[in-house]
Amino acid sequence: MHIRLGITQGFRSFRHPPPELGSVFFLMKRRYCDSTSKHSLSSPPAKKHRPYTATMVSRTITLTEQEEQLKRLLVDVARYIDSSSSENSPTILRWAGGWVRDKLLGIKSHDIDTAINNLTGEAFVGKLRDYVEIPGNKQLHNLMDSDIGRLHTVARNPDKSKHLETSTIKLCGLDVDFVNLRKETYCENSRNPEVEFGTAEEDAARRDATVNALFYNLQTGEVEDLVGGLPDLGAGIIRTPMEPLQTFMDDPLRVLRLVRFASRLGFKIDKAAEEVMADENVLRNLKIKISRERIGVELEKMLKGKHPVESLRLINRLGLYHAVFTVPERTDMPKPDISKWDRAYECLFFLESNNTPGSIWELLVTTEEARYFAWSLATITPWEQLPDDPPLKSGKLAMPLATQAAREGFKAPNKLSDVITAAHRHRPAILELKALVDENKDEMKDRAKFGMAIREWDSRAKGSWRLQVLYSILGDVLEGSTSREEILMGWLRFLDHLVELDLMHVTKLDRIIDGTDLSKALGVKPGRWMGAALEVVMEWQLRNPGVEDPAGAVEEVKKRRVELGIK
Incomplete structure (x- = not known):
C-alpha cells in the first residue's frame, strides 16, 4: 500500500520545529527511511557554481575522430582551391572562437566556426562541393552523401547587428559555419560598421572577449593567440581585446555576451570592463541600437544554461536591468524598484538547488521548458509591485506591465507571454486560496473550489498553472516582510494540501459525461x-x-x- 507522508502531517508533529532544523525544515518531507519506519529529515546543500580556478592552459588541442576527418577534408579543399587559383596568397583556414575556447577547457563542442582568409563562406562551400564531386574524393575522405548537408546562408542584416553573411553546412556530423576573416570600422554617426576582409589580427581584435578570439590553424595544427586570450583563459578572466568603452559603444550587445560567458564559464569580468558596462551611453545604445530579438537570444541562452542565477546576479550588480527589461518605444514606461529583486532569483536558485521529492521545485517545475519559463518569471517579478495601466478604450484590460517588459524587452515568445499575463491576473485568486489553507478555514476542504480554480488558471495559459503558483511564490518572497523560509513553509503547506486533495493533475481530468x-x-x-x-x-x-x-x-x-x- 502506498502511503504519502507530506509536509502537512509533518507540521502536525513539529508545530514548533527544533532550532537545529533551521531554514531547511520547510523543504522536508517525512518519509520512510528503513524497515522500522523511522522518519528522516534531511536536506541536500544548495549547489554552488564554483568560480574558475587559475590554471595553466595547454596550447595543444586533441581532436575527435570526426574533427580529424573534417580537418583533413578542409585542408585538402584549401589545397584544391590554391591549385586552381591564380591568387598569390594561399588559402588559410582557422577554427575560431568558442570551439577553440571550449576545447582548451575540456568542454564538448559540436559547433565549429571556420574563418577563411581569402574567400567568403559561401564561395568556400561552393569550392568544397566541387571538390567532393571529383571522382575518388568522397572515398578518400570516407564520405557518405549524408556527410555533406544542405548549405544554409544567413544574410547580412545590419539593422539587427548581423554584419556579415555566414554560410552553415553539416559536415562529418558537425555543424560548421564558414565566414571570411574581417575587420569592422565604426563611424560615430552610424550604428552599423563597415565590414571588409581583414587579417587574423584584425578579426581577433574585433571580437567580444579575448578568450573568444583564439584560433586553431588547420594547416599548422597550432593554437594562435593574437590578443592575450590564453593567459586570460588560464586566469578565468573575461576581457575585451580592445578598450572596453569603445568596444561596448561599437556593439552594446557585447555587454550581455560578456555576462553570459562569465556566468557560463564561472569566470570573472575584467574590472576595467565592469566599470563601463553600465555607462549611461552604453546602456542607451543597448536600448536603441540592438534589436530586442538579439537581446532575447542572449537572455534565453543565459536562462537555459546551467547557471542562470549567475547571469541575473551580474545583470543586477552591473546595473543592466532597466536596459534589458523595458519597452524602448514607450517613453512613459515606468521603472520598477529592483532593490529587492535578488530575493526572487535567489529564492528560485535555492528551490532548484534543493530539488527533492515533494519539494516546491519538484511539484511545480516539471519540464525543461518549465525551467526556462521559471527563470524568465524570476526576471520580471519586480514589475508585480507596480499598478496596472488603465483599461483600453475598448474596455479590455491593458497588457500587464510584466508582460510588456518581457514581450517588448526581450521578445518573449507568445507562450511565455501568455503565462506571464495569466500569472499576473490570477495571482489574487491564488493568494486567496492559499489564505484558506493558512487560516485552516472549513472551505479548504472544498475539493471542487480548489479544483475548478486550478482548471480556470490553466485554461488561460494551457499547462501553466504550476508556473503561475511559482510566480506568486516569488512575488511573495520579493515583497515579504518575514523570512524566506517562513514564506516557503506556508507555500509548501498549500501545495501539500493540493496533493492531499489529489488535484495536482486535475487539469487532465476528463468529464464523466460529454x-x-x-x-x-x-x-x-x-x-x-x-x-x-x-x-x-x-x-x-x-x-x-x-x-x-x-x-x-x-x-x-x-x-x-x-x-x-x-x-
Whole structure:
C-alpha cells in the first residue's frame, strides 16, 4: 500500500520545529527511511557554481575522430582551391572562437566556426562541393552523401547587428559555419560598421572577449593567440581585446555576451570592463541600437544554461536591468524598484538547488521548458509591485506591465507571454486560496473550489498553472516582510494540501459525461447552456471522486436548469 507522508502531517508533529532544523525544515518531507519506519529529515546543500580556478592552459588541442576527418577534408579543399587559383596568397583556414575556447577547457563542442582568409563562406562551400564531386574524393575522405548537408546562408542584416553573411553546412556530423576573416570600422554617426576582409589580427581584435578570439590553424595544427586570450583563459578572466568603452559603444550587445560567458564559464569580468558596462551611453545604445530579438537570444541562452542565477546576479550588480527589461518605444514606461529583486532569483536558485521529492521545485517545475519559463518569471517579478495601466478604450484590460517588459524587452515568445499575463491576473485568486489553507478555514476542504480554480488558471495559459503558483511564490518572497523560509513553509503547506486533495493533475481530468450524452439525458437540444452545464458536471465530479455513474452529475444539472438557462 502506498502511503504519502507530506509536509502537512509533518507540521502536525513539529508545530514548533527544533532550532537545529533551521531554514531547511520547510523543504522536508517525512518519509520512510528503513524497515522500522523511522522518519528522516534531511536536506541536500544548495549547489554552488564554483568560480574558475587559475590554471595553466595547454596550447595543444586533441581532436575527435570526426574533427580529424573534417580537418583533413578542409585542408585538402584549401589545397584544391590554391591549385586552381591564380591568387598569390594561399588559402588559410582557422577554427575560431568558442570551439577553440571550449576545447582548451575540456568542454564538448559540436559547433565549429571556420574563418577563411581569402574567400567568403559561401564561395568556400561552393569550392568544397566541387571538390567532393571529383571522382575518388568522397572515398578518400570516407564520405557518405549524408556527410555533406544542405548549405544554409544567413544574410547580412545590419539593422539587427548581423554584419556579415555566414554560410552553415553539416559536415562529418558537425555543424560548421564558414565566414571570411574581417575587420569592422565604426563611424560615430552610424550604428552599423563597415565590414571588409581583414587579417587574423584584425578579426581577433574585433571580437567580444579575448578568450573568444583564439584560433586553431588547420594547416599548422597550432593554437594562435593574437590578443592575450590564453593567459586570460588560464586566469578565468573575461576581457575585451580592445578598450572596453569603445568596444561596448561599437556593439552594446557585447555587454550581455560578456555576462553570459562569465556566468557560463564561472569566470570573472575584467574590472576595467565592469566599470563601463553600465555607462549611461552604453546602456542607451543597448536600448536603441540592438534589436530586442538579439537581446532575447542572449537572455534565453543565459536562462537555459546551467547557471542562470549567475547571469541575473551580474545583470543586477552591473546595473543592466532597466536596459534589458523595458519597452524602448514607450517613453512613459515606468521603472520598477529592483532593490529587492535578488530575493526572487535567489529564492528560485535555492528551490532548484534543493530539488527533492515533494519539494516546491519538484511539484511545480516539471519540464525543461518549465525551467526556462521559471527563470524568465524570476526576471520580471519586480514589475508585480507596480499598478496596472488603465483599461483600453475598448474596455479590455491593458497588457500587464510584466508582460510588456518581457514581450517588448526581450521578445518573449507568445507562450511565455501568455503565462506571464495569466500569472499576473490570477495571482489574487491564488493568494486567496492559499489564505484558506493558512487560516485552516472549513472551505479548504472544498475539493471542487480548489479544483475548478486550478482548471480556470490553466485554461488561460494551457499547462501553466504550476508556473503561475511559482510566480506568486516569488512575488511573495520579493515583497515579504518575514523570512524566506517562513514564506516557503506556508507555500509548501498549500501545495501539500493540493496533493492531499489529489488535484495536482486535475487539469487532465476528463468529464464523466460529454455534451452529446448530457443533452440526451436532459432531453433538450445543445445550446449556449452547454459550457456552463459541463462546468457543473466537473464540480460534481470533484466533489464525488471515484464515482463512475454520471447519473448524479445529470441530476445536479437538472436542479440548476433555470440558473443555466436550459429550456
